[in-house]
Amino acid sequence: MNPTLLKIVVILVILLVVLNVSALLIWLERRLLALWQDRYGPNRVGPFGLLQVVADMIKIFFKEDWIPPFADKWVFVFAPAIIMITVLLTFAVIPFTPLFQITETNIALLFFLGMSSLGVYSIVLAAWASNNKYSLLGGMRAASQMLSYEVFMGLSMMGTVMLAGSFSLRRIVEAQQHIWFVIPQFLGFVLFLIAGIAETRRLPFDLPEAESELVAGFHSEYSGMKFGMFFVGEYLGVVLISALISVLFFGGWLGPVLPPVVWIVLKTLFFICFFILLRAAMPRPRFDQLMSWGWKWLLPLSLANLAITGAVVLARGR
Amino acid sequence: MAAPAATAKPAVLDELQGKFGTGILATESPRDAIPTAWVGRDNLLLAMRYLKTEIARPYRMLYDLTAIDERVRAHRDGQPSADFTVACTLYSFDRNEYLRVKVPLAEDHASLDSLCSVWPNANWYEREVWDLFGIRFENHPFLERLIMPRSWQGHPLRKDHPARATEMGPFQLPEEKAEEEEERLRFRPEEWGLKRAAEDTDFLFLNIGPQHPGTHGVLRVVLQLDGEVILDAIPEIGYHHRGAEKMGERQSWHTYIPYTDRIDYLAGVQNNLAYLTAVETLAGIPVPPRAQVIRVMMAELFRIISHLVWYGTFAQDVGQMSPVFYMFNDRERAFGIVQAVTGARMHPSWFRIGGTAHDLPRGWDKMVREFLAWMPDRMREYDKIVMRNKIFKARTQGVGAITTEQAIDWGATGPMLRSTGLAWDFRKKLPYSGYENFEFDIPTATHGDCYDRAVVHVEEIRQSLRIIEQCVDNMPEGPYKSDHPLAQPPIKDRTMHDIETLINHFLGVSWGPVIPPGEALGAIEAPKGNNGYYLVSDGGTVSYRTRIRTPSFAHMQMLPDMTRNLMVPDLLAILGSIDFVLADIDR
Structure with missing residues (x-):
């Protein structure tokens, strides 16, 4: 097959699968939460309530697309698109299998960090453009939370980079042939997981939207499909972080018996469910507690992890 | 009493x-x-x-x-x-x-x-x-209307103020009036006694409520913020006002009972008990022992029901999503008992002057015992998922602390007062409805912060279970209602046998009882604190003045003092910990 055509097919497949999975997560999350909370969840539309997603999407498409008269119109419209764009672009560097990867680059991790930094703009601009006090508070929280958690997110991944000797995600997976990095890099894994949750703004790090305090935080003023983009963007982020955790620490597509694609899907799904379980289990810390926790504990820990890994790698003479 | x-x-x-x-x-x-x-x-x-x-x-x-x-x-x-x-x-x-x-x-x-x-x-x-x-x-610092809108004409509890809309002429809202009313709603910090700016900062004013997921009802809190730090928090109440006290001057002594259920709408018959304690004191109606124990049992069941709602929503206020579902399921079990006994759920209006509406149904003890066996395990589990959760502790410990001194100054009672270390429970101190015959402890805590309020609430659920158990074990035999002539509705068994009883029964049912003139306070330890009904009878079939003193009102007034210099999330934690119900504040 023509390599360009193949690339296009791969892109389309990944795009469709990722978008649909994120939409389906709405259903999965509601059903799982219901299961853990002794109730039913959506079970009326279609088999097991699966068509609930379709119903939700129809509803969201047909809602009035309202832009508040006091909002900064262009920024208000553009902001939700940013999060979709940045997260979707990041999927380009994720090696789902050796075959299913849109682009292989030796700076994949840097690309991911860059994109996730850009993603913050979506939240901050949305909050600012809404011209609403609740949004503003949410946006302020989002900016400081995500900026500070990004710092040690980057640091927490450096251990794996050192062990693999590359920023390329494919190289990192291949380096895990013998042992998954979760074992030598356990601390790095835990730190990355925490930073990842903060990055996706999921409970217990959902302070920017904290519904019992800030109504809906940065997206209080959003409705219709623009809200839908934040909504799906959040799930896309969950899929992305789960896929990254599998790739960085759990050997990506590697695994016995089953074909690679099944392994990566299983691993990703496991972490997605873990994200949902966290939401069912945890309360929300206060903003200042979150910040001091990040700077006083997580950052030093990730630095220590970096130093120790570096020392070990040096000592082994690589 | x-x-x-x-x-x-x-x-x-x-x-x-x-x-x-x-x-x-x-x-x-x-x-x-x-x-x-x-x-x-x-x-x-x-x-x-x-x-x-x-x-x-x-x-x-x-x-x-x-x-x-x-x-x-x-x-x-x-x-x-x-x-x-x-x-x-x-x-x-x-x-x-x-x-x-x-x-x-x-x-x-x-x-x-x-x-x-x-x-x-x-x-x-x-x-x-x-x-x-x-x-x-x-010399009052801020003598403005509290309950009614500021544009209200007249003073509703005066006897010459109409009690019903039909006495006031048709309602009209011409455009100028609508605009004027809307203009009044515009927020001007000065009207609230707030400054717009200090020397080097402009303050942010954040309006929380009356529609907000964290306020548990139609409560409005105006926040003066510096960043996310609260400089002042002013609660505005009155959105839930339904004129319950005025209604008391129209409803007969008997038909007012259902209105009381809806004051603290989470505590059902506890309200009946407070009201009836006052009525029975006024009329000197003795309540037979079985009725007293039934009342205690149902009241304690409602204490558990109320505390479970509080427990779940408090956890939710600090961002924990699941506990509220578990606790509502348990509450559902308690409601199962309430439903079997009274036929209703949240608002059974089941107590009557001189006793209760019916006797207990057959098999009631089995249901209650099942519930008693079920709850302790659940409470242990909630300890694990809520009380011992590190983040929950970080959010609530040291937040919104009050001292015993402060609590007394502000008229705080119930768990609010006990969390500061003072073991003061009106069930023990001024027993009513035979509470002196029960064995239970008064749970206390020491710091008076949000977490300690939770500790007290949780332990109270356990103590209530203890009391209910004693009720089941020692339920006395006998009538469930007093045979006093003013007890309502009157006992019917002899009505078809002699004309005198028939006449009295007819009058009792159609007029309602005529309570002798006088004044009485019936104060009980409701789930949220001391709830008192101060009734004035002028020797009629209706109350001359019905005053409802509620704990939520007193506690809400403390909010500014408790929240100063904390952050917005703390405000929500404090609101959650206070255990208030808007209907209980506004009446």
């Missing part, structure tokens, strides 16, 4: 008369045997200061402050002449005794000194009296 025949004059009245001489206009001993002194308005401030600080074993808490429109009251034997009476109820922890201080006022001089300099919690009570009775309080 079986009214003992008050033969000897209470000591406090002698002390007062010794100090103020003729400044004390008169003394009374009403049906509830609460010592009552009439004080001229010139002496009021002095007398109150004396009672709060100088007298031996002082009255440290202003329990309630309200007014009575006396203008059409017929039975006022021995009371000084007055068009309005301002009635303050004080409580002394040292004496374990209430004291009522009344001030007679003439219609054209309806004003008196504000007590805000003596008790901080007089603030809202006085605003309420100004709002509803039009009595002015001199």
